[in-house]
Amino acid sequence: MTDMVDALVESADRGYGDVAATVERAGLRSAAASLINEILFRAHLEDLAAAESTQVSSVVITLTHRDQEMSALVSVGPEGVEIGRASRGADIPPTRIVQDVCAAAMALYGPRERVTSAGPEIRWPSPRTMLPRLVSGSPPPRLFHAVVQRIAQVLERDRPVHLTDLAVRHGTDKWSFLHQYTQHYQRHFAPLRDRRLKICEIGVGGYGDAEAGGGSLTMWKEFFPRGLVYGVDIADKRALDRPRITTIQADQSDPEALRSMAEKYGPFDIVIDDGSHMSPHVITSFKTLFPCLAENGIYAIEDLHGSYWPQLFEGSEDDLNSPDFTVGFLKQMVDGVNHEELLQNEEKAADPINKLIKGIHFYHNLAFVDKGRNEEGSPFAFALREAPELLGLQDIR
Ligand SMILES: C[S@@+](CC[C@H](N)C(=O)[O-])C[C@H]1O[C@@H](n2cnc3c(N)ncnc32)[C@H](O)[C@@H]1O
Secondary structure (H helix, E strand, O other): OHHHHHHHHHHHHHOHHHHHHHHHHHOHHHHHHHHHHHHHHHHOHHHHHHOOOOOOEEEEEEEEEOOEEEEEEEEEEOOEEEEOOOOOOOOOOOEEEEEEHHHHHHHHHOOHHHOOOOOOEEEOOOHHHHHHHHHOOOOOOHHHHHHHHHHHHHHOOOOOOOHHHHHHHHOOOOEOOOOEOHHHHHHHHHHHOOOOOEEEEEOOOOOOOOOOOOHHHHHHHHHOOOOEEEEEEOOOOHHHOEOOEEEEEOOOOOHHHHHHHHHHHOOOOEEEEOOOOOHHHHHHHHHHHOOOOOOOOEEEEEOHHHHOOOOOOOOOOOOOOOOOOHHHHHHHHHHHHOHHHOOOOHHHHHOHHHHHEEEEEEEOOEEEEEEOOOOOOOHHHHHHHHOHHHHOOOOOO
């Protein structure tokens, strides 16, 4: 299914005609199954199920292509969300939500401005069923409309999303009693949400338990609707692979392993380091993966406390500027951002990485490094270096 999703994301980027070609190649069945999987992932019908103690409500999602169609019956009730089963206990026949398969793919994975204004067609149960209920004073329960509304919102790309909600929902500690990172991620990543991106996170979670973790990968998958998410962990996490989520087993302190991973899956637009938090590992990963980051990419490093604590993560507070520890290493780059202003420290001014770092942002335990061309030029530094008379100064060379 991952290949199918990748193909749909890629073709939706190019437009409706390319999606149609992908559907022709793969067949409606495979494309529709993949899209329905994504619709249900984003709709969170399980919330409605959890709030329900008696009612059962069903919908049929139908995706069409030329004269073919493929449908899935979804029932929501106290027993959860069931797919493919007749709606046991539902006393109203299912509503049918119909959408052209290519329009659905464009709505889920296409650029926002190309999402069709023609949302899905909603075919409510017949007036013969519905009107007598109204007249007799037993209108449909809230659940009946809520299930349809959630799916329609997904197909209109209209589901509101906030990272803190997603962190809690998917069980990552990025917002928890431990950390409050989502406010910063929201600020830095919100403008990128609708782009087609590759996001790589070091540290899948769950440590040695092959089936545990993956909370943040799922959060990124939902936050970036067109994103492909890659998770690197020292442990084998393949059991957590899902459509748009791929895990890779690699040690972040091994530059070769990281390089070959980046060659195979990159270039990444975002890298997040939430792995071992040991300074030598963090620094090695940065030195290896930052150069492979896409132009204008963002590199985030979490849990900077690892830089300070000898008891945990082998950190140190002895020399807060030491480049051997994560925070000192990052601090060095702050002067690099201003490399064009350095008049005397030629060695620092000449470090090639300076020209690739557009900005650095520090928050409590979290840093972002923005990749981008940093060669704005500095008229004052030019004058001070080469023509002080331009500033009315004596020659100070
Ligand atoms: C804090 S958890 C990640 C949590 C996850 N990012 C989240 O927010 O849900 C750290 C993960 O890093 C992994 N890890 C530890 N040392 C590593 C290393 N040297 N290379 C790669 N991953 C490592 C651990 O196995 C663990 O699963």
